[in-house]
Amino acid sequence: MSDQPGDNPPESGKIEQEEMPFAVVQGRAVTQLPKDLYIPPDALEVFLESFEGPLDLLLYFIRRQNLDILEIDVAAITEQYIKYIEAMQAMRFELAAEYLVMAAMLAEIKSRMLLPRQVQEDDEEADPRAQLILRLLEYERFKDAAEDIDQLPREGRDTWSAEIALPEMPKKVEPPEVDLRELLVAFSQVMHRADMFRSHQISLEPLSTRERMSIVLDRVRSGEMVPFAALFTPEEGRMGVAVTFLAVLELVRESLIQLSQTEMFGPIHVKARDS
Amino acid sequence: MSDMQQIRQVLEGALLVAGKPLSLDQLLHLFADAEQRPGREELKAVLEDIETDCAGHGYELKRVASGFRFQAREELAPWLTRLWEEKPARYSRALLETLAIIAYRQPITRGDIEEIRGVAVSSNIMRTLLEREWVRVVGHRDVPGKPALYATTRLFLDYFNLQKLGDLPPLNEIRDLTEINPELEFEGVDLPPEREPSEDVDSLEEVEADDESELSTIGEEADEALAGDDDSALQ
Amino acid sequence: MSDMQQIRQVLEGALLVAGKPLSLDQLLHLFADAEQRPGREELKAVLEDIETDCAGHGYELKRVASGFRFQAREELAPWLTRLWEEKPARYSRALLETLAIIAYRQPITRGDIEEIRGVAVSSNIMRTLLEREWVRVVGHRDVPGKPALYATTRLFLDYFNLQKLGDLPPLNEIRDLTEINPELEFEGVDLPPEREPSEDVDSLEEVEADDESELSTIGEEADEALAGDDDSALQ
Numbered sequence: 001m002s003d004q005p006g007d008n009p010p011e012s013g014k015i016e017q018e019e020m021p022f023a024v025v026q027g028r029a030v031t032q033l034p035k036d037l038y039i040p041p042d043a044l045e046v047f048l049e050s051f052e053g054p055l056d057l058l059l060y061f062i063r064r065q066n067l068d069i070l071e072i073d074v075a076a077i078t079e080q081y082i083k084y085i086e087a088m089q090a091m092r093f094e095l096a097a098e099y100l101v102m103a104a105m106l107a108e109i110k111s112r113m114l115l116p117r118q119v120q121e122d123d124e125e126a127d128p129r130a131q132l133i134l135r136l137l138e139y140e141r142f143k144d145a146a147e148d149i150d151q152l153p154r155e156g157r158d159t160w161s162a163e164i165a166l167p168e169m170p171k172k173v174e175p176p177e178v179d180l181r182e183l184l185v186a187f188s189q190v191m192h193r194a195d196m197f198r199s200h201q202i203s204l205e206p207l208s209t210r211e212r213m214s215i216v217l218d219r220v221r222s223g224e225m226v227p228f229a230a231l232f233t234p235e236e237g238r239m240g241v242a243v244t245f246l247a248v249l250e251l252v253r254e255s256l257i258q259l260s261q262t263e264m265f266g267p268i269h270v271k272a273r274d275s
Numbered sequence: 276m277s278d279m280q281q282i283r284q285v286l287e288g289a290l291l292v293a294g295k296p297l298s299l300d301q302l303l304h305l306f307a308d309a310e311q312r313p314g315r316e317e318l319k320a321v322l323e324d325i326e327t328d329c330a331g332h333g334y335e336l337k338r339v340a341s342g343f344r345f346q347a348r349e350e351l352a353p354w355l356t357r358l359w360e361e362k363p364a365r366y367s368r369a370l371l372e373t374l375a376i377i378a379y380r381q382p383i384t385r386g387d388i389e390e391i392r393g394v395a396v397s398s399n400i401m402r403t404l405l406e407r408e409w410v411r412v413v414g415h416r417d418v419p420g421k422p423a424l425y426a427t428t429r430l431f432l433d434y435f436n437l438q439k440l441g442d443l444p445p446l447n448e449i450r451d452l453t454e455i456n457p458e459l460e461f462e463g464v465d466l467p468p469e470r471e472p473s474e475d476v477d478s479l480e481e482v483e484a485d486d487e488s489e490l491s492t493i494g495e496e497a498d499e500a501l502a503g504d505d506d507s508a509l510q
Numbered sequence: 511m512s513d514m515q516q517i518r519q520v521l522e523g524a525l526l527v528a529g530k531p532l533s534l535d536q537l538l539h540l541f542a543d544a545e546q547r548p549g550r551e552e553l554k555a556v557l558e559d560i561e562t563d564c565a566g567h568g569y570e571l572k573r574v575a576s577g578f579r580f581q582a583r584e585e586l587a588p589w590l591t592r593l594w595e596e597k598p599a600r601y602s603r604a605l606l607e608t609l610a611i612i613a614y615r616q617p618i619t620r621g622d623i624e625e626i627r628g629v630a631v632s633s634n635i636m637r638t639l640l641e642r643e644w645v646r647v648v649g650h651r652d653v654p655g656k657p658a659l660y661a662t663t664r665l666f667l668d669y670f671n672l673q674k675l676g677d678l679p680p681l682n683e684i685r686d687l688t689e690i691n692p693e694l695e696f697e698g699v700d701l702p703p704e705r706e707p708s709e710d711v712d713s714l715e716e717v718e719a720d721d722e723s724e725l726s727t728i729g730e731e732a733d734e735a736l737a738g739d740d741d742s743a744l745q
Contacts (some may be wrong), residue, residue, distance in 0.1 A: 142626060148678075149609060156599075160581060161531075163528075164526045175407055183371055183378070194391050220414070256414055287568030288568035292582045292593070334523060345526065351523040357539060
């Protein structure tokens with residue numbers, strides 16, 4: 001590996017010998033793109049797109065020379081890379097910024113190599129070649145890993161999950177569970193909200209009356225006349241009877257039931273209103 | 276591997292993964308290679324073989340109109356149905372509010388509920404409450420449109436362990452709940468805002484250390500997502 | 511039908527109809543009845559039995575990250591691929607490289623990936639990986655911009671027929687540079703944040719599926735997956 005890459009001008013024979021030929025034409029290896037050969041821009045584009053970035057392109061150059069990454073002559077690779085970039089630019093091909101950054105970096109490495117070697121005063125300044133080689137090595141690991149992953153048996157390409165038919169099955173859905181506290185919080189919040197939007201308070205009848213209203217309504221629901229007296233359960237005592245009575249009055253007030261009496265002091269009948 | 280055995284394996288594999296019945300022609304089409312391709316009779320014989328071998332297994336080879344398919348055995352339905360058993364979803368806030376209003380203000384029309392809640396009550400909510408038999412129609416108010424009057428049921432009381440509606444806390448106590456709500460923090464009442472997994476994780480180390488809780492967070496989110504879906508379905 | 515035989519049939523049926531991997535917990539959940547429910551060990555024994563019986567058939571019982579699934583044998587792919595009109599998706603090198611870097615270096619930011627690849631990672635690639643649910647955001651690094659940290663998912667492992675990250679093909683070793691090329695001054699060079707690959711994978715195993723308590727952990731995680739119905743995206 002040459003430590004003085006600057007000695008090799010780009011067109012030097014040494015590099016040409018190392019290069020793998022692009023093609024063999026009439027028995028002669030062609031190592032350089034003929035300058036007069038028209039390459040359709042599309043083809044170049046395809047060529048560039050087959051590389052996953054500047055590191056990939058550099059790896060390609062190294063591989064083309066059958067070299068171990070660790071053995072590369074950074075300067076020679078730099079020459080190739082920059083020639084490639086120049087060719088692309090000559091084709092007025094739009095290069096991704098990364099390629100140009102890499103070109104600049106390579107150029108910098110090369111120019112440093114040209115300078116007389118100095119004892120490194122600043123220990124922290126790293127050898128840029130080493131830095132590049134490490135990046136190439138690291139990238140190559142993942143490039144290989146990507147190929148390995150691509151080889152793994154893949155669902156839908158190499159393997160398929162069994163999915164056979166079901167027999168007739170009844171669908172059952174579990175209804176959600178509700179905690180009473182959830183219900184109370186919901187109510188408190190809705191009442192709170194209602195308070196804020198209203199100037200008047202919603203007054204609630206004692207629950208027992210409202211419940212009794214439901215019960216009475218249920219009794220008369222069928223539409224038939226129910227004897228008024230039958231709505232009362234004497235065993236409940238005075239309070240119970242009073243609650244039922246209040247419920248009936250409230251239902252009448254809300255026009256939910258009708259009371260009818262066919263004759264004076266005759267039995268009173270209760271009927272749901274027109275339903 | 277004998278030819279027969281290979282044909283059999285191909286058929287088994289295809290019928291298991293196809294996800295639909297396969298006709299004899301489709302099965303034959305699997306063998307592109309003319310030499311390798313079995314005859315129809317041979318194919319039928321192999322299928323019969325496969326069918327016989329299903330005995331004692333959890334699946335069977337069925338012949339349906341469009342061809343052959345593997346199917347799980349009918350007798351397994353009670354177990355298999357559990358695979359799709361949906362986690363009990365949560366009821367929406369709207370549904371709980373509606374139920375609470377019916378409980379406290381019954382008998383009540385939908386219009387009344389809407390007036391209290393300030394928003395429309397969806398038909399789905401009413402249907403859910405009626406299907407669950409927590410609420411029923413006890414009559415109709417004698418006004419234009421004859422709106423139904425809703426009341427709670429015996430089942431409602433049973434479910435919430437109440438003897439009678441009077442066991443529900445009185446309104447003034449309920450109002451206090453609003454103030455103490457933050458302390459109650461019972462599950463399911465207030466869903467926490469969805470949290471981006473480990474948004475507070477700052478370094479690599481923490482990420483790895485935290486991953487246990489990460490996974491559970493993801494799980495919860497999935498649950499919530501599920502609950503949310505069902506909710507919307509219920510509404 | 512003996513109990514054992516019934517358990518076996520239920521497991522077979524469930525694994526065949528599920529269309530996705532089922533964890534041990536999910537399998538246990540099939541048996542609602544406490545009396546009928548097998549123990550974990552019993553369940554594992556039955557699964558082993560089922561696995562053994564797959565020999566010579568066109569399918570196998572495969573264990574992947576989220577649980578167990580029946581799948582057609584890999585060797586049958588040349589035939590079975592004819593079942594579908596469409597060719598299986600091919601993924602670009604860029605996508606596979608990005609995926610590989612995330613798999614081996616997780617959790618990792620997009621910037622880190624770009625650093626390794628030397629080229630910008632297109633948003634399309636990240637979106638595809640996220641949409642396929644092979645990759646998810648597990649946190650944010652505490653640096654300006656708070657870049658997202660990416661990691662692979664269980665679905666990624668399932669898709670590639672892996673149980674845990676440790677089953678990935680090992681990363682090539684980085685050679686001892688100073689020895690091979692002493693001339694180059696590697697000292698002071700910023701080595702890429704090199705964690706030992708093996709160590710890497712170990713800690714990640716813990717992240718994905720702690721293999722100590724393997725079965726139970728996998729089970730719980732898979733339950734979550736079921737709840738979220740993660741698989742639907744892949745089907």
